[in-house]
Amino acid sequence: MKTKKIAIVSDHAGYYLKVKLLKYLIKEQYDVKDLGCSSEEAVDYPDFGHPLANAISAGDFEVGISICGTGNGINMVVNKHPGIRSALCWNEEISRLARAHNDANICALPGRFISESEAYLIVKTFLNTSFDGGRHQRRIDKISLKIY
Numbered sequence: 001m002k003t004k005k006i007a008i009v010s011d012h013a014g015y016y017l018k019v020k021l022l023k024y025l026i027k028e029q030y031d032v033k034d035l036g037c038s039s040e041e042a043v044d045y046p047d048f049g050h051p052l053a054n055a056i057s058a059g060d061f062e063v064g065i066s067i068c069g070t071g072n073g074i075n076m077v078v079n080k081h082p083g084i085r086s087a088l089c090w091n092e093e094i095s096r097l098a099r100a101h102n103d104a105n106i107c108a109l110p111g112r113f114i115s116e117s118e119a120y121l122i123v124k125t126f127l128n129t130s131f132d133g134g135r136h137q138r139r140i141d142k143i144s145l146k147i148y
């Protein structure tokens, strides 16, 4: 089992891709927990985004993966939480830079706009890229509204 603890959520529009990703991550020996939703029945993405962000802020998980139709709604929700840096990742390079430059802790995916194989590559890259630090840390330190 790999050491990183991962939580994954979706709404109904991301459910199909979430099930595929879960199988992939388990096969790759990741420690992954599904925090809902549990079918393609229509739900509201904030009901799954907020619990994901809370669990990561509490330190229960190191990385989050969130999926809705466009990725935008759930990305907006989690980014309301202090300490959450969620990036909408729609290709491998964006995913790599979200980690290397932004130290993103949630990977938001557009379930209706990427293929399964694209999703595997995006997530694998997100999980295996380290933060570059240096000038990027200085920029991240300026994201919080507290200093403005």
Ligand code: RB5
Residues within 6 Å of the ligand: 011, 013, 014, 045, 068, 069, 070, 071, 072, 073, 074
């Ligand atoms: C659901 O139809 C859709 O609006 C949602 O998954 C997401 O794309 C919102 O941003």
